[in-house]
Amino acid sequence: MAHSPRVESILAIISRKRSVSVLELKERLGVSEVTIRKDLDYLESEGIIVRTHGGATMAEDQRVMRPVGMREGLRQEEKNAIARSAREYVAEGETIFLDAGTTCRAIAHELRGMSLQVVTTSFDVIEELADAEGISLYCPGGSLRRESRCFIGPAAIEALENIQVQSCFLGATGFTSGGNFATQNANEAQIKRQVLKMSKRRIIAADSSKYGVSAFSIYARPGDVDLLITDSGFVDSGQLLSLGIEVLLAPPGES
Numbered sequence: 005m006a007h008s009p010r011v012e013s014i015l016a017i018i019s020r021k022r023s024v025s026v027l028e029l030k031e032r033l034g035v036s037e038v039t040i041r042k043d044l045d046y047l048e049s050e051g052i053i054v055r056t057h058g059g060a061t062m063a064e065d066q067r068v069m070r071p072v073g074m075r076e077g078l079r080q081e082e083k084n085a086i087a088r089s090a091r092e093y094v095a096e097g098e099t100i101f102l103d104a105g106t107t108c109r110a111i112a113h114e115l116r117g118m119s120l121q122v123v124t125t126s127f128d129v130i131e132e133l134a135d136a137e138g139i140s141l142y143c144p145g146g147s148l149r150r151e152s153r154c155f156i157g158p159a160a161i162e163a164l165e166n167i168q169v170q171s172c173f174l175g176a177t178g179f180t181s182g183g184n185f186a187t188q189n190a191n192e193a194q195i196k197r198q199v200l201k202m203s204k205r206r207i208i209a210a211d212s213s214k215y216g217v218s219a220f221s222i223y224a225r226p227g228d229v230d231l232l233i234t235d236s237g238f239v240d241s242g243q244l245l246s247l248g249i250e251v252l253l254a255p256p257g258e259s
Contacts, residue, residue: 010035011043018053018062025059051149051156051191063190064220078106081256082211082235087111089233089254090173090209094118098170101199102129104154104192105175107209115139123169125160125195127153142167149191156191164198172203174224176210178217181240183226183247185210186219193221206230212237 007015013033018024029040044060047053053060087110094100096119102108104126112132115122119138124130127148133139144167146160174196177188185208187193200206206228212235226247233252241251 023061049147054190064188079211083107083110085254087114101169101172103174125155161198171205172199177219181243184222185224186222188220190221193223196223208232
């Protein structure tokens with residue numbers, strides 16, 4: 005997305021230093037603190053930075069982030085298998101949370117025809133379930149992050165604080181043998197942490213290509229996750245089981 009020259013300069017400074025103060029940006033760019041704060045508010049609403057006391061840090065490593073449109077269609081058979089297995093963990097009449105991402109959109113497709121309440125921050129899940137008559141949709145709102153087509157920010161987190169769900173299904177950019185689950189954007193990680201707090205059953209849905217991938221922001225560690233649903237290509241279940249994380253390998257089948 006194109007930004008103004010001043011905003012591009014701010015991004016270049018934060019990208020290089022990883023963290024910067026409002027005062028430093030003001031002095032380097034020769035504009036007022038009010039202008040700098042407005043620019044930082046804008047960049048945070050886009051999910052690019054995270055505001056800190058008196059400044060900002062990068063929310064992600066932009067060198068490796070791929071927009072959701074580039075991920076569509078990749079490993080779709082595995083994602084469909086994961087979605088079919090996830091369907092078995094949802095009962096009629098429940099309230100569940102569905103995360104953003106292509107795997108969770110596949111889960112949403114599998115849930116069409118059920119009677120459910122679905123809480124989601126995902127524009128794609130809303131699109132998938134908007135005409136599903138038995139499903140009641142709730143979106144907490146917030147700022148739309150276009151790269152991942154999801155809602156983020158303080159307004160979304162505040163709206164989620166008073167909600168309880170039976171199960172949440174979260175995606176991951178990467179996960180490790182140490183039971184750490186991460187996403188590429190720190191603002192999205194904040195949403196995921198809040199969702200884990202409000203969920204009775206905490207499920208990660210991630211295909212095996214995410215194993216061993218180091219992403220920008222860890223949102224869950226052992227003790228925060230009950231179940232990982234992945235595909236049959238994952239070969240290190242024992243390590244996660246030893247950490248108290250159940251692992252389900254979704255059997256392949258027809259899409």
